[in-house]
């Protein structure tokens with residue numbers, strides 16, 4: 001079943017497979033394990049090449065955007081690869097392909113592009129990256145490859161944006177990961193990594209065991225694991241098929257539109273997610289002088305919503321966003337209710353007594369007791385405390401507002 005899933009996903013990603021040829025890939029615990037394996041394959045291939053050329057092979061690096069998910073930092077630290085991050089900038093929250101290619105050197109094992117940034121759902125321009133890298137490889141004689149982290153986008157783009165070239169249609173894309181437990185529509189604990197060809201996964205990383213009765217090739221970080229997620233993925237792929245996934249993703253896209261337009265109508269937010277991308281809405285306050293995104297997040301909890309607020313990575317740390325990910329079960333009714341609840345929260349915050357808003361603003365901007373700049377977590381905690389004190393005071397005077 002695992003191999004059948006690998007084949008279906010490889011076809012979905014346009015792997016160049018001959019008639020009857022089996023795809024190369026494996027089921028993992030999630031995209032994180034998939035990325036560790038893909039990264040290891042790149043590192044080993046690069047080391048083999050450098051050794052064959054008699055060159056030093058002890059300082060591998062990988063080029064990514066500063067917006068990468070933490071699993072890339074884990075890969076870099078656990079497997080001793082330098083992470084070279086392209087910094088973000090105001091209004092541009094994904095990796096700039098031009099800057100990424102400038103950072104590539106002879107020790108770069110691969111450039112990792114993201115199809116669906118964790119922070120704002122935006123698809124990075126893999127085609128542009130591929131074209132620039134083809135040029136650079138031609139000039140230098142190197143053969144720097146690309147990995148696509150399609151944790152979310154891998155089960156979205158093939159269904160609703162089939163015209164976007166991001167996958168094995170591009171010659172330098174050698175491996176792709178996708179999370180089955182995100183838009184693959186399976187419960188938590190499944191991811192996939194697919195390689196373009198046999199040659200892209202060094203044979204020495206594959207172990208063969210036969211003590212279970214037949215030759216079993218294994219390339220995973222652990223060995224035994226439950227089969228339920230693989231069965232669930234197989235079931236979803238077979239039961240829904242291309243049309244089923246397409247309908248669900250179109251529905252998510254439509255509910256995303258409803259939420260985005262509802263937020264735009266309030267005229268209080270800048271939308272920092274893009275229309276083309278993962279079905280999510282990331283948004284920040286146009287004016288955060290009176291209250292900030294952490295306060296909105298905190299207040300929304302009282303209505304049963306957990307909407308995270310977070311700051312962008314370097315060099316866009318001054319931008320704070322709230323993010324809502326639209327999955328299959330997030331209906332239009334829920335989208336409308338969320339907009340209504342956000343409006344209630346805004347109204348409450350707007351009508352807070354001036355002394356409380358002043359205290360909140362000072363908390364959000366002030367320095368910590370030891371003179372250091374407060375971390376977003378510290379700010380969030382202190383804002384919550386100010387708010388709790390205020391509610392307690394109100395309760396004492398029987399003037400309860402929540």
Ligand SMILES: Cc1ncc(COP(=O)(O)O)c(C=O)c1O
Nearest residue numbers: 030031032069071118149151179
């Ligand atoms: C772009 C990206 N890559 C990798 C991951 C890690 O995925 P997983 O949770 O499946 O290990 C995530 C998870 O949020 C992600 O958004």
